[in-house]
Amino acid sequence: MSLLVKICGLSTPETLETALGAGADMVGFVFFPPSPRHLSLELGRDLGRQVQRRALKVALTVDADDATLDNIMDALSPDIFQLHGKESVARLRDIKHRFGRPVMKAVPVATSADLAVLPGYAAVADRILFDARAPKDATRPGGLGEPFDWHLLENLDLKLPYMVSGGLHADNLAEALRVTRAGGVDVSSGVESAPGLKDPEMIKAFIRAARASKDASQESSVR
Numbered sequence: 508m509s510l511l512v513k514i515c516g517l518s519t520p521e522t523l524e525t526a527l528g529a530g531a532d533m534v535g536f537v538f539f540p541p542s543p544r545h546l547s548l549e550l551g552r553d554l555g556r557q558v559q560r561r562a563l564k565v566a567l568t569v570d571a572d573d574a575t576l577d578n579i580m581d582a583l584s585p586d587i588f589q590l591h592g593k594e595s596v597a598r599l600r601d602i603k604h605r606f607g608r609p610v611m612k613a614v615p616v617a618t619s620a621d622l623a624v625l626p627g628y629a630a631v632a633d634r635i636l637f638d639a640r641a642p643k644d645a646t647r648p649g650g651l652g653e654p655f656d657w658h659l660l661e662n663l664d665l666k667l668p669y670m671v672s673g674g675l676h677a678d679n680l681a682e683a684l685r686v687t688r689a690g691g692v693d694v695s696s697g698v699e700s701a702p703g704l705k706d707p708e709m710i711k712a713f714i715r716a717a718r719a720s721k722d723a724s725q726e727s728s729v730r
């Protein structure tokens with residue numbers, strides 16, 4: 508299985524083009540007003556059109572209601588919903604049923620106790636995204652550039668694809684993959700020069716490093 512690389516929080520045609528040109532598998536669009544990466548529906552529509560099936564479009568939402576998701580569906584027509592709030596298992600089921608799209612549930616991790624939710628979500632979600640648990644006073648539940656202790660996933664036995672995120676960048680993603688054995692990586696802050704400002708060179712370096720880390724792990728497994 509090839510490694511999935513998701514570049515999240517894209518908000519300009521130029522940086523989206525960079526991510527697509529460099530071979531991102533998933534491009535993430537944030538619909539959460541407190542985020543510095545929040546998109547209007549109009550911009551989401553334009554950026555969504557630009558993708559032209561070169562990558563999967565991911566709509567990131569946080570405890571969004573049906574009306575908000577209807578609008579995002581109409582504007583972006585995402586391939587996947589990334590649910591990054593406190594959505595319940597029942598809510599995931601409703602969203603899947605209403606929109607007919609796969610859902611990726613973000614699970615915040617700070618201690619091993621945070622993994623207790625997995626059996627519930629695994630019964631409904633299509634993919635799990637492990638992210639660092641945000642501090643209680645944070646203005647958003649993710650996109651803070653902070654990693655979690657990847658060793659908490661070392662003995663994970665999850666019969667569902669999963670990705671890892673939280674404070675990843677070109678220089679630490681290989682180690683995150685080695686420890687977690689995740690099938691994908693997701694980044695936002697680690698390819699930015701300031702919150703919400705994507706840096707084309709950092710995007711390219713991240714994707715290059717992700718591809719190289721996969722090559723390296725395949726080489727070591729045949730030795």
Ligand SMILES: O=C(O)c1ccccc1N[C@@H]1O[C@H](COP(=O)(O)O)[C@@H](O)[C@H]1O
Pocket residue numbers: 515516535537539542543544567569591636638647648649650651652653672673674675693694695696697
């Ligand atoms: O990017 C945001 O602003 C954001 C807002 C609300 C929830 C999640 C958000 N981003 C996601 O958080 C993780 C980690 O990001 P980072 O690389 O540490 O900045 C990633 O999955 C983003 O998609």
